[in-house]
Amino acid sequence: MGGIAAVLFFTEGSPVSAVTRRVYDLIASPTLPAIPLLTAAGYVLAESAAAERLVRFFRAIFGWMPGGIAVMVAAVCALFTTFTGGSGVTIIALGGLVYPILRKDGYSESFSLGLVTAAGSLGLLFPPSLPVVLYSVVASSREQVVPLDQLYIAGLLPGLLLVVVTAIWGIIVGRHVERNRQPFSWREAAIATWQAKWELGLPFVIIGLFASGFLTMLETAAAALAYAVIVECFITRDLHIIKTLPDVLLKAAGLMGAVLILLSIAMGLTNYLVDAQLPDQMLEWVQAHIHSQAMFLLALNVFLLVVGSVVEIYAAIVILAPLIVPMGTAFEVNPIHLGVIFLANLELGFLFPPVGLNLFLSSSRFGKPLTQLYRHVVPFLIILAIGVLLVTYIPSMSLGLLRLLGRL
Secondary structure (H helix, E strand, O other), rough: HHHHHHHHHHOOOOOOOOHHHHHHHHOOOOOOOOOHHHHHHHHHHHHHOOOHHHHHHHHHHHHHOOOHHHHHHHHHHHHHHHHOOOOHHHHHHHHHHHHHHHHHOOOOOOHHHHHHHOOOOOOOOOOOOOHHHHHHHHHOOOOOOHHHHHHHHHHHHHHHHHHHHHHHHHHHHHHHOOOOEEEEEEEEHHHHHHHOHHHHHHHHHHHHHHHHHHOHHHHHHHHHHOOOOHHHHHOOOOOOOOHHHHHHHHHHHHHHHHHHHHHHHHHHHHHHHHHHOOHHHHHHHHHHOOOOOOHHHHHHHHHHHHHHHHHHHHHHHHHHHHHHHHHHOOOOOOOOHHHHHHHHHHHHHOOOOOOHHHHHHHHHHHHOOOHOOOOHHHHHHHHHHHHHHHHHOHHHHHHHHHHHHHOO
C-alpha cells in the first residue's frame, strides 16, 4: 500500500512526502492511543485465567437450556472479542477451551468448529471495540462528525442481534444432541458469578466512565488497562507483575505495532484517493447506476462482505470509510446507521471464503484444512447474513435507542 501510494503521488507530480504527512496526521489523532491501550487490556485478560472463569459463569447461567453450551460459547466469545477488537485473539485464547467442551457435550465436529470460528467475530460492535473507535476517527470530517458515543449506543442492539441469532441456531442444533444437561443451580450460579465478578464488571466500568462524560475515550482506555492489570496481577493473581506481565504487554505491542504501521500507510493511500477525487467519481458512477437507497444498501453489503474477507479490518476502515461516507450521505443514509452497517459487514467478512481471517486462524488453531472449514461455517454465514440484512434495512435497530435517549 505504501509503494502504490508513493508511485501514484509521484506520477501526479506531487511530493511523496504526502504519504508520511498522513502518518503524522494519524499519530496526532487524540483518540488513536486508545487502540493500543484497549488491545493491551484484552491481552491481559486473554493471558490470565479470565476465560475459565467466564466460561464457568456462562455455563452456570445457560447450561440448563437445550443448546445451552452453544449459547455459552457465543456469549463468552462475544465478550472476549469486544476487548480484543476482532484481532483473532478470541479464537486463539478460547478455542482450545470451548471446543473440547462442545465435543464432550455431544456436538459434532462440524458444528463445533463452525461455532467457534463464527463466534470469534461476535461482539465487534460493543464498547470498547477498537474498530468502532477507528471508524469514528476516520469517518469524521470537518463537514460531518461521527461521534464515538453515538456509534457505541447504536451498535448495542445490532450487535446483540448477531449474538442472539447465533445462539438460536445453537439451541436448534442442541435440541437434537443427546446428552445430559446440567440442572440450573443457584449455588453454582452464585459461585461462578462471584469468581468472575471482576471480568464481568470491566465492560460496565468502561461504559460508565465513558458515558458519564468525565473521561475521554483515551482516559477511559487507560483506566481499562489499569483495571485489567490490577485485577489480574493483584486480585486474582493470575499474572505476575514482573515475571509474566511484561511478556503479555510485549505480545500486545507487537500486534499493535504492526496494526499502526498498516493504518498509517493506509492513510497515505487514502489521502491520494481523496486528492484524486475518487469519492466524487465513485459517487457519480453509483448514482448513475443505482437509483434507490435500498439497492445502494444491498450493493454496499455485498461490496463490504467481499472486501472484509480479503482486507484486514483496520486497513479496510481507513481506506474505505472516506469513500463510502459521501455515498451514504447522497442516498440519505444516517451516518451513524451507515457506520453500524459498515462494521457489521466487516464482522461478517471474517467468515467469508476464501480468505476470511477467522478461517485462517481456526485452520491454524485446530489443524484443519481451509476447505473443510468453508463447509463448517456456511450455516453460520447464512444466519449472520440474515442478521446483517435486518440491521441494514431496519434503521430503528441502530437509531431507536439513540432517539429514546435523546441523543439523536
